[in-house]
Amino acid sequence: MALYKFGPNDVFHNRVKTHPQSEFLIFNGDIYYNNKTAVSGAFTSSIGAEQGHISLYEMNVDRLSGSIVAGAPKIIYPFITKTGALSAFKTTTTASFSNNFSYGDIISSSYPMTASLYRTNYIENASRKHIKALKSALNMYSTISTHYAFSSSLDDTKGGWDKGTQALGMIEIPSIFYGSSIRKGSVKLQYYVTGTLIAEATDKNRNGELIQVSGSAYAMTQGSASVAGVVLYNEGIILLTGSWKLEDSTRDFLGDPTDHQYAAWKFFGASMPGDGVGATATMSNTISKISFEGTNYVPTLTLMAHARRSEVNYSNNPTYLQYRTNARDIPASGTYAFSEQSELAIKNVVSSAYDFPTASFEKVTYISKIGIYDEQQNLIGVAGVATPVKKTENRNYTFKLKIDF
């Protein structure tokens, strides 16, 4: 087996840019991810993760915690022993780690870890520490669009704004759905009533502004081409501030039967996890749909392995040599020595039209695998070819190996 060193032109580092698509549909307290409904199993109403959620490790398929159903498989869960390394789960607070666990104690967590959209509704002047935490980020992006600005006296029809006090809705998108960032120009919000599209907003200018681009005649009269909110692409957050009416009837967007509101962009996605609205009669014929694309990078390593002319023409495979029947050709071994004949004939496998005479001898090998070694000659990877490649002395091959991370 020959070892060759990769040259500077044999190793390429690239990254593949991918755009995974996601679509969420929110209907009266239910959320659907990419139009998938919950799949019920033998023991649970939704195997894997809750409907509309994505499971991180995809463990605990159709498993129940405890022994609720006889024969039901129990939950797989992680645990760690408290040691001097002071390692713990992220969900274990520092105070709990110090006060509740002694060295040697078991600290456990739980699976599945799931993620989905999360909405927080802020009424006017409500306390909002999460919005205030975004102030720096919002102001930083205000060079892209003035609508990012945390507060502004921009002279538009609304007479300026202050995200620290105005009514708004915040939709958080976990990064597992998009990767590095949300793709600019791909965000689309659609609001339906009884199956009819009432209003649609997109970031058509790719600058984070969610602009109302289509909808019913009523909604377009109220806010055509107006900015309904902004998208923080890198943070995965949508802030919706549009307060103009999208329809001329009220619904329970606040989860308060005594305080029905007119449909507006700031209420978009109501009844999503987190906002506490839940299923109500007035919301039962509305649908909010969010679709977007992510930007995810997949690093790849491309290696060029060369089998040059007059190289890689010998094999250590025992069948490479002629079958040895003569006793002196067979390796001899004893307590102190192992000896092999210094001259052994290579089997001629060159094809001939006749049994005899055979074709002229030529060194031929068949390449079936390429091993990748590190500097210490540890085998760290093996690439197999679909079918063995015939290598003769006058043939030149380059094998392109690619690894994704």
Add this chain to the structure above:
Amino acid sequence: MATTFKSLTTSDKVSTRTLLHEAIPLTGTILSGTYSDNNIKNFSHGMFQSVYDYPYLSSSANHIMDITVGYSSDSGLSSSANTQNSKKINIYNQMAQVLVGHDHTGAILRFDQDGDIVSGGTKLNECFFLNFSRLLTKDEIKKGSFAITVMTGGTYAARLNDLVISDSGAASDYRVNSPAGEYAVLYPESGGAVGRKVGLIYYQAGIVVLTASIFGESNKTGSSATNPFVPNTGSNYFGDGDVSGRIETNVPEMFRAAEISSSCNGFRNRLVNIAFNNTVELNSTIYFCRAAHNEFNYSANPTYLTESKIRVKNEAADSPISYITTVGLFSADNEMLAVAKLSEPLKKDPTNELTLRVRLDY
């Protein structure tokens, strides 16, 4: 951006290894019954059976283990007249050469009951093999955590006599003479068979080898007096009844006359529970970043100055104050390699010293 760099000395760096575990319970009904065997995959080669945690046609299904059986060519059961005789021998040899290795002549060693290969002793010639998925075993099975419960008595339709087999004591009593890593002996936990050696568990490979003798050798009623694993009353049959029209069969007959998949079915049918903990090694390097009393009290942040004066100092004699928010780790060439963020800024002035513990996991 700080302009002060401080070199880390050897006493400021320490490497640690933390073991993260997962508790893996595999209830027997997953393996037989719950999904009407839609989670059991048989292959045309017939050499093993794959078990999933959900019907395998679903994208949600995870592969959890493979089950197969095999016997040594030295076994009394081996015969060219047997069904899949060569495949059963091949399975045994394949497992044995990976897990036990070869002797000085190149011959494949057989599974040894107590792991003491040099001194010979009893061999496990007819075995069930449970090959757990890497998804479940991760880096290795935690020593001393494995337990399997099988019903060794009764008939295929009416099983009884739970036998709990575990690697009790393996945390400190395990073998290292396998090419596949560390392994230990499996023992029954209760009943008349306590102390007997009934199998081997290979921790890094995630493979369990169980002797077939735990299911008894006779299919005659009440004839199991010589086998401590099987009750001495009633009928004791292992098989699933698909051998040559026989309704019930014993283990030797299954190994001889039935296909590998049939023996796997019989084993799954008698499996009550499997539980073990897995292990993942988390390697970390901890950097102790020490800010002495007279260090890092100033900031290069533009907001640190107002009207060309230090904001926090009204008079020259006032103490400087800074707030540490971030720790940057740089290479010897001053290339930034990593950034650590504090959950909240820490006030730093000449009256205090801080040691920030930065952990890098990989």
